[in-house]
Amino acid sequence: MSLSGRRRALRPIGAAIGGLVVAVVIAASAVAQDAANGAYIARAAGCLGCHTAADKNAVPFAGGRELKTPFGSFFGPNITSDAVHGIGAWSVEDFVRAMRYGVRPDGQHYFPAFPYTAFGGMTERDLRDLWAYLQSLPPDGRTSKPHALRFPFSLRPALLAWKLLYASAVPMPDGRADGPVARGAYIVEALGHCAECHTPRDALGGRRAGAAYAGAASGAGKAPNITPAALGKWSDADLKEYLSSGMTPDGDFAGGEMAEVIRDSTSQLTADDLAAVVAYLRTLPPQPVAAPR
Numbered sequence: 001m002s003l004s005g006r007r008r009a010l011r012p013i014g015a016a017i018g019g020l021v022v023a024v025v026i027a028a029s030a031v032a033q034d035a036a037n038g039a040y041i042a043r044a045a046g047c048l049g050c051h052t053a054a055d056k057n058a059v060p061f062a063g064g065r066e067l068k069t070p071f072g073s074f075f076g077p078n079i080t081s082d083a084v085h086g087i088g089a090w091s092v093e094d095f096v097r098a099m100r101y102g103v104r105p106d107g108q109h110y111f112p113a114f115p116y117t118a119f120g121g122m123t124e125r126d127l128r129d130l131w132a133y134l135q136s137l138p139p140d141g142r143t144s145k146p147h148a149l150r151f152p153f154s155l156r157p158a159l160l161a162w163k164l165l166y167a168s169a170v171p172m173p174d175g176r177a178d179g180p181v182a183r184g185a186y187i188v189e190a191l192g193h194c195a196e197c198h199t200p201r202d203a204l205g206g207r208r209a210g211a212a213y214a215g216a217a218s219g220a221g222k223a224p225n226i227t228p229a230a231l232g233k234w235s236d237a238d239l240k241e242y243l244s245s246g247m248t249p250d251g252d253f254a255g256g257e258m259a260e261v262i263r264d265s266t267s268q269l270t271a272d273d274l275a276a277v278v279a280y281l282r283t284l285p286p287q288p289v290a291a292p293r
């Protein structure tokens with residue numbers, strides 16, 4: 001082959017490489033954009049709290065937070081991009097399946113202390129963006145701590161029965177519907193998993209049917225009734241203030257687990273999303289306010 005012939009033959013390859021570079025740059029910026037939305041979704045969904053140890057210098061998402069429940073203590077696992085101790089070796093499909101159906105890549109079931117019953121309502125796009133964000137974080141080699149659960153709650157295979165019992169009882173908002181109430185439903189039900197604390201549970205840890213947001217014991221305290229029957233005296237501005245700064249209409253401040261929810265999640269919402277949350281809370285079926293005991 002003559003030199004000029006070889007040059008000619010190389011030209012299309014050069015053009016192809018040029019095209020590839022352009023494509024990679026476009027793909028990289030698309031990923032960066034997705035990770036930014038993923039970071040927002042991670043805040044709205046409160047992933048940080050349960051997956052970060054309580055000590056001050058804890059590495060975000062490297063696990064170790066103790067979650068006390070009537071069934072024993074769970075420890076949020078390491079979900080950094082570490083291939084061995086985190087979820088770095090997973091595919092995006094593994095991640096979507098875990099978040100939607102509470103299934104581990106090896107087919108075992110997750111405990112519902114991981115609120116996949118709520119996260120299952122997340123859109124495919126938000127889940128993929130969330131994955132892009134988590135994978136963009138530095139890997140951390142901390143080993144996840146095993147849960148310390150009371151028998152028989154420690155039995156993973158029994159979780160299939162639990163899922164069959166409760167999975168259909170969870171409302172699945174449609175993230176694609178628009179309008180503030182629909183957006184608020186998506187943030188409250190799917191992302192914010194507000195019902196995890198504000199809805200009372202039965203003996204097996206399932207949400208009590210017909211008692212959504214009626215108030216429940218939560219950690220050391222109590223998550224109050226947040227249906228219109230209980231929040232009637234709060235104006236929209238009061239609710240927005242509380243969910244942004246933690247200040248109640250009486251000038252008190254949110255305590256317990258809600259302080260963390262406000263700091264890490266609701267105070268980070270855009271003004272539109274915050275208004276959507278308030279609009280949705282106004283539409284909840286009222287639940288009777290318990291007489292003080």
Ligand code: HEC
Pocket residue numbers: 041042045046047048050051067074075076077078079086087095098104109110111112113114115119130
């Ligand atoms: C209320 C606490 C809580 C919140 C909020 C939470 N998680 Fe978890 N998560 C857990 C617990 C507990 C487990 C372990 C479940 C098990 O072992 O069955 C877990 C497990 C996981 C796993 C599986 C890890 C593995 O090694 O198999 C992933 C992935 C995960 N969570 C991602 C997330 C993401 C992303 C968010 C935010 C959208 C989130 N979690 C929010 C408590 C939580």
Ligand code: HEC
Pocket residue numbers: 187188192193194195196197198218221222223224225226230242248253254255256257258259261266277
């Ligand atoms: C981890 C548990 C938990 C989650 C998740 C949670 N809350 Fe709370 N919430 C609480 C607790 C506990 C309190 C009581 C705080 C206190 O005693 O100061 C509370 C208080 C509140 C109050 C004040 C009610 C009153 O009468 O004082 C509102 C409003 C509220 N939460 C809304 C929400 C919304 C909206 C979400 C979802 C975005 C949410 N909460 C998620 C535990 C939780």
